[in-house]
Amino acid sequence: MRTAVSLSAIALAFAALTPVSAQAARNPAPEPAVTMPTDPDGIGGLAKETVSYGKHRLQKMDVWWTPDGMERPGVFIIHGGWWSSGDKKSMTRIARSYADLGYTVFNINYRLSTQAAWPAQRTDALAAIATARRNADRWAFDADNYVVAGFSAGGHIAAAVGTFGNGVQGLKGVVGLSPIISPLRAYTDGAAAVEPAKVRLRKSAIRLAGGCHPKGKCSRTWASMEVAWHASRRDAPMLTVHAKDEFVPPAQSELLKESLGKLGVPVKTITMPGKSHSTALYREPGVAERVQAWIYDRIG
Known part of the structure; x- marks a missing residue:
């Protein structure tokens, strides 16, 4: 297999990134419709389109x-x-940085909880992956060699893809920046919290579940939202990054590390000082480099 990704390219791209504070199978996606031209703004050597x-x-x-x-x-x-x-x-800035490293990059939107309850978000991520794999030649994409990286709520979706079924074909790794691994934990933590972000996260988890609390008719939905409960031996290795004092605590990822670890699936957790969350955490000194190096080790 020929690729153009290198560790030296990772170092150069990081230097340029300066801080700026089987449901899908039942509903196959249509062939992609192009809505943007390639190579916008004259970006040398790269092409881009929205599908x-x-x-x-x-x-x-x-x-x-x-x-x-x-x-x-x-x-x-x-x-x-x-x-x-x-x-x-x-x-966009982060997506471009990975394209500059030589990867084919898919920066996805998905139905929000205001439009559809869980598992629509995981279904959409899987459908996006399926579309990319079907059209791999179009985008010079190795359909059997990719990672999924998510940020905060996107980290939850990414991790849920990682533990979907008994492994997703071609998926070699999952990265979560401040990932919410356990909406149930967020629900419990937010009940007695005074920190506004934890209270908001609890309310957001309820909305994701369709407006229902964990007990009663929504219990299955909440169970489906719990990433660690769906661990299997063929799941992809994971990397998670949290700040020590952020509102999505490192303890969230410890739940995943324990469940996947028992099955022999590697999970690496990184805890940084401070309270930075999601993209702000990614832009803390050294974090992007460590994430990029981990991805390189997984897919080259």
Whole structure:
């Protein structure tokens, strides 16, 4: 397999990134519809287009690739926003940094909890991956060699993809920046919290579950939202990063590390000082480098 990703490229790209504070299978996505031209703004060597992977207006993704005939590993990026807000546009800078490293990059939008309850968000991520794999030649993408990286609520979706079924074909790793591994833990922590972010996270988890609390008719939905409960031996290795004192605590990832560890699936957790969350945490000194190095070890 020919790729153009190197550790030296990782170092150069990081230097340029300066801080700026089987449901899918039942509903196959349509072939992608191009809505943006390639190579916007004259970006040297890279091409970009926005494609639809479903019929809903939010079922779209930006694709960045290098049209030089070389087959490249893929990086899927999932934005955060309490499951109810946010947009792929906020991840453009990070997506571009991975495209500059030589990866084919898929920066996805998904239905928000205001439009559809769980598991719509996981279904959308899986549908985006399926669309990318079906059209791998179009984007010089190695369909059997990719990672998924999510931020905050997007980290929950990414991790849920990682523990979906008995492994997802071609998925070699999952990265979560401040990932919410356990909405149930967030629900409990937010009940007695005085910190506004923890209270908001509890309310966001309830909204994600369709407005229901964990007991009663919504118990199955809440169970489906718990990433660690779905661990299996063929799941992809995971890397998670938290700040020690942020409102999504490192203890969230310890739950995943324990469940996957028992099955022999590697989980690496990094705890940074401070309170930075999600993309702000990613931009803390050294974090992007460590994430990029881990991805390189997984997919080259």
